[in-house]
Amino acid sequence: MALVIGLTGGIASGKSTVSNMLKEMDISIIDADVESRLAVEKGEPAYLKIIAEFGKEILLEDEEIDRQKLGSIIFHHSERRKLLNDIVHPEVRRRMNKQIEVAKLNKEKVIVLDIPLLFESKLTNMVDKTILVYVDNETQLQRLIERNNLTTVDAEARIRSQMPLSEKVKLADEVIDNNGSVMDTKKQLIDILNRWGINQK
Ligand SMILES: CC(C)(COP(=O)(O)OP(=O)(O)OC[C@H]1O[C@@H](n2cnc3c(N)ncnc32)[C@H](O)[C@@H]1O)[C@@H](O)C(=O)NCCC(=O)NCCS
Numbered sequence: 660m661a662l663v664i665g666l667t668g669g670i671a672s673g674k675s676t677v678s679n680m681l682k683e684m685d686i687s688i689i690d691a692d693v694e695s696r697l698a699v700e701k702g703e704p705a706y707l708k709i710i711a712e713f714g715k716e717i718l719l720e721d722e723e724i725d726r727q728k729l730g731s732i733i734f735h736h737s738e739r740r741k742l743l744n745d746i747v748h749p750e751v752r753r754r755m756n757k758q759i760e761v762a763k764l765n766k767e768k769v770i771v772l773d774i775p776l777l778f779e780s781k782l783t784n785m786v787d788k789t790i791l792v793y794v795d796n797e798t799q800l801q802r803l804i805e806r807n808n809l810t811t812v813d814a815e816a817r818i819r820s821q822m823p824l825s826e827k828v829k830l831a832d833e834v835i836d837n838n839g840s841v842m843d844t845k846k847q848l849i850d851i852l853n854r855w856g857i858n859q860k
């Protein structure tokens with residue numbers, strides 16, 4: 660039986676940083692952001708639905724979706740965000756379930772699902788245990804602005820479109836505090852894995 664772990668957090672809270680550590684330990688990762696990008700590639704069913712709802716103005720010259728443009732719409736308008744979520748999320752769930760089946764066939768003992776919206780989308784039934792990567796508001800805002808080169812207004816809109824990390828802390832089985840150094844974070848991760856009896860390579 661595989662143990663399925665849900666790794667979550669907020670935007671720019673450090674999920675990829677933690678999932679890269681897990682990858683280095685040879686633990687199998689399924690990334691919702693990667694699956695959601697694949698689900699909206701040119702010609703996919705979700706791509707066609709997005710154009711039907713948002714119009715051809717959200718396409719780039721090569722007809723792929725202009726993610727920056729779509730982001731600037733949905734992070735500032737909750738009803739447009741819900742519309743996009745209703746199109747993309749079922750596809751992401753389907754793709755992740757398929758990947759879980761493959762990982763189980765490969766006899767993976769531990770499977771980690773990296774899902775930013777695990778709690779918002781009520782996907783906890785897909786996982787046995789949850790780990791939250793936490794940072795305080797100021798660190799999250801600064802790291803997001805720097806990584807994505809966003810204005811404060813745009814970064815705040817993205818953060819506000821998610822459940823506050825202070826709420827997510829209450830729902831998670833384990834919390835990693837990622838305000839400190841990357842080494843600090845790795846120590847906390849190893850502690851959790853040891854407590855759960857997961858061997859690391
Ligand atoms: C809006 C889009 C085009 C922006 O693309 P962009 O390349 O700029 O960002 P990327 O996809 O890498 O997402 C970055 C982060 O934004 C946050 N985020 C993305 N979509 C959402 C959303 N609908 N609601 C809240 N937060 C979101 C997540 O924390 C995610 O990790 C894209 O995020 C998208 O299609 N979102 C809808 C699907 C979705 O919910 N994906 C996230 C998890 S499945």
Ligand SMILES: Nc1ncnc2c1ncn2[C@@H]1O[C@H](COP(=O)(O)OP(=O)(O)OP(=O)(O)O)[C@@H](O)[C@H]1O
Binds near residue numbers: 669676803840844
């Ligand atoms: N402990 C840390 N110290 C300093 N910088 C960090 C730390 N952890 C992460 N970062 C930086 O913060 C940014 C966000 O981290 P990361 O990309 O891992 O977050 P994420 O939760 O995967 O984000 P998203 O879901 O938005 O893609 C990155 O630029 C990363 O290099």
